Amino acid sequence: MPLDQTMQDRLNAIVGASGLIADTADMAPYLHEERGLYHGKAALVVRPKSAAEVAAVVKACAEAGVAIVPQGGNTGLCGGAAPHDDGHEVILSLNRMNKVRAIDPVNFTLTAEAGCVLADLQTAAAQKDCLFPLSLAAEGSCQIGGNLSTNAGGINVLRYGNARDLVLGLEVVLPDGRIWNGLRALGKDNTGYALRQLFVGAEGTLGIITAAVLKLFPAPKEKATALCALADLDGGAKLLNAARALSGDAVTAFELIPRIGIEMCAKHIAGASDPLSAPHPWYALIEFSTSRPNANIRASFEALLETAFEQGIITDAVIAESLEQAKNLWKLRESLPEAQKHEGGSIKHDVSVPVSRVPEFIAKGIAAIEKHFPGARPVPFGHFGDGNIHFNVSQPVDADQSAYLAKWTEMNRVIHDIVVAMDGSISAEHGIGMLKVEEMKHYKDPVELDLMRTLKRALDPAGLMNPGKVVD
Numbered sequence: 001m002p003l004d005q006t007m008q009d010r011l012n013a014i015v016g017a018s019g020l021i022a023d024t025a026d027m028a029p030y031l032h033e034e035r036g037l038y039h040g041k042a043a044l045v046v047r048p049k050s051a052a053e054v055a056a057v058v059k060a061c062a063e064a065g066v067a068i069v070p071q072g073g074n075t076g077l078c079g080g081a082a083p084h085d086d087g088h089e090v091i092l093s094l095n096r097m098n099k100v101r102a103i104d105p106v107n108f109t110l111t112a113e114a115g116c117v118l119a120d121l122q123t124a125a126a127q128k129d130c131l132f133p134l135s136l137a138a139e140g141s142c143q144i145g146g147n148l149s150t151n152a153g154g155i156n157v158l159r160y161g162n163a164r165d166l167v168l169g170l171e172v173v174l175p176d177g178r179i180w181n182g183l184r185a186l187g188k189d190n191t192g193y194a195l196r197q198l199f200v201g202a203e204g205t206l207g208i209i210t211a212a213v214l215k216l217f218p219a220p221k222e223k224a225t226a227l228c229a230l231a232d233l234d235g236g237a238k239l240l241n242a243a244r245a246l247s248g249d250a251v252t253a254f255e256l257i258p259r260i261g262i263e264m265c266a267k268h269i270a271g272a273s274d275p276l277s278a279p280h281p282w283y284a285l286i287e288f289s290t291s292r293p294n295a296n297i298r299a300s301f302e303a304l305l306e307t308a309f310e311q312g313i314i315t316d317a318v319i320a321e322s323l324e325q326a327k328n329l330w331k332l333r334e335s336l337p338e339a340q341k342h343e344g345g346s347i348k349h350d351v352s353v354p355v356s357r358v359p360e361f362i363a364k365g366i367a368a369i370e371k372h373f374p375g376a377r378p379v380p381f382g383h384f385g386d387g388n389i390h391f392n393v394s395q396p397v398d399a400d401q402s403a404y405l406a407k408w409t410e411m412n413r414v415i416h417d418i419v420v421a422m423d424g425s426i427s428a429e430h431g432i433g434m435l436k437v438e439e440m441k442h443y444k445d446p447v448e449l450d451l452m453r454t455l456k457r458a459l460d461p462a463g464l465m466n467p468g469k470v471v472d
């Protein structure tokens with residue numbers, strides 16, 4: 001339903017003038033999606049300041065039949081936070097709900113409102129000598145509500161799990177406007193269904209997360225970071241195994257970077273350069289960390305590299321000597337998507353396979369691209385340690401960008417067929433949003449899809465909570 005003046009007045013009465021954006025120009029940042037794939041319109045942007053205000057807005061919208069698009073930091077990569085084109089939806093932004101409600105360093109928990117920026121929560125935890133381990137390149141702007149709603153992954157999943165593993169309790173406004181207070185800070189709670197997990201990864205289709213109890217860990221006291229040149233891709237899995245064994249499972253990150261990625265970063269990203277003297281086909285960026293003081297983690301790192309050299313798994317390596325050097329190594333990994341933008345169009349695949357099959361998947365993926373899309377340049381990179389590869393494919397040099405991007409669906413099908421044949425997932429950490437609704441329908445077990453639709457209908461019978469996302 002389009003929004004009439006009475007409804008606008010009702011929302012104004014709930015959130016106040018400063019909580020409402022009706023001007024199209026002021027709405028622009030909320031309508032534009034990170035990759036530029038979706039540009040929608042909205043009737044209004046509403047910015048409540050409390051769970052009670054969120055509940056009142058949702059109730060008013062439910063009564064008037066107005067659809068809601070929940071939005072966090074708007075850094076999602078599947079169009080989940082983007083409104084449709086009809087301009088009838090209300091965007092409900094959580095960005096004014098940004099208080100840390102409590103930190104309990106003995107219980108190792110932090111309770112935060114959904115609009116808290118991820119980096120601010122990491123800082124709040126560090127101030128209590130604790131670690132909140134969720135970490136991703138968008139952490140300066142994405143919000144914890146968005147992280148939970150997309151079940152975000154990032155670079156530390158190998159050691160600490162993804163967002164789903166880091167949440168103990170939730171407060172959620174349901175599609176009818178009721179508030180479910182499930183803000184329990186318990187390590188053990190076996191009182192029936194784990195309802196919080198329904199809302200994690202639901203991308204705002206089942207309700208609006210307004211606060212969460214998150215798990216903390218002891219802060220790391222030592223870290224060591226190295227970039228290793230792999231003799232070949234198979235060496236990646238061997239190196240990961242050796243690293244886990246030799247470090248006493250202190251590996252926090254194990255990221256893959258292809259040669260073309262290093263070249264793109266060195267060419268396009270200010271301050272980025274290849275730290276090794278000769279080119280190599282593949283690199284692993286590894287981080288060890290420990291909360292044990294004086295653990296001399298660097299010694300286990302050196303032992304790993306020595307063994308890996310002797311066994312011919314790696315051919316060169318550089319260990320960061322300072323925080324600054326570690327940052328520079330990470331820059332090569334984290335600025336890769338940005339560097340790729342300078343090379344024209346890039347068709348993305350955020351996929352996962354069992355860790356042991358990552359080398360096989362990449363080899364099959366590259367061969368399929370060479371066969372079906374000659375000249376296109378695969379840039380597979382990412383979270384080797386948890387089996388999640390961003391199999392991005394840059395356009396052929398000097399190709400027409402829009403003609404290349406028109407092959408998006410066709411190329412996705414080629415790569416996703418390989419992934420699914422290897423028991424993998426077509427969306428590892430970015431979610432479904434609008435981008436992958438059809439693709440998920442194509443691949444998912446009909447029974448599983450039916451269960452998902454049953455849940456959606458049970459919680460949101462009118463279909464007003466982020467319609468058209470995840471399930472149709």
Ligand SMILES: Cc1cc2nc3c(=O)[nH]c(=O)nc-3n(C[C@H](O)[C@H](O)[C@H](O)COP(=O)(O)OP(=O)(O)OC[C@H]3O[C@@H](n4cnc5c(N)ncnc54)[C@H](O)[C@@H]3O)c2cc1C
Pocket residue numbers: 034069070071072073074075076077079080081094114135136137138141142143144145146147148149150151152153154155203204205207208209210337429430433466469
């Ligand atoms: C440079 C860059 C790097 C990235 N790296 C990673 C990475 O390593 N790993 C990874 O997993 N992702 C990554 N992402 C994707 C993105 O940052 C994550 O998906 C993030 O979790 C989204 O958070 P957000 O607050 O921006 O959510 P938004 O984009 O605002 O929303 C995402 C979805 O969640 C819903 N939503 C948002 N807030 C709420 C709420 N409070 N309640 C209910 N629903 C809500 C929205 O409706 C939408 O469907 C990256 C993105 C960028 C731009």
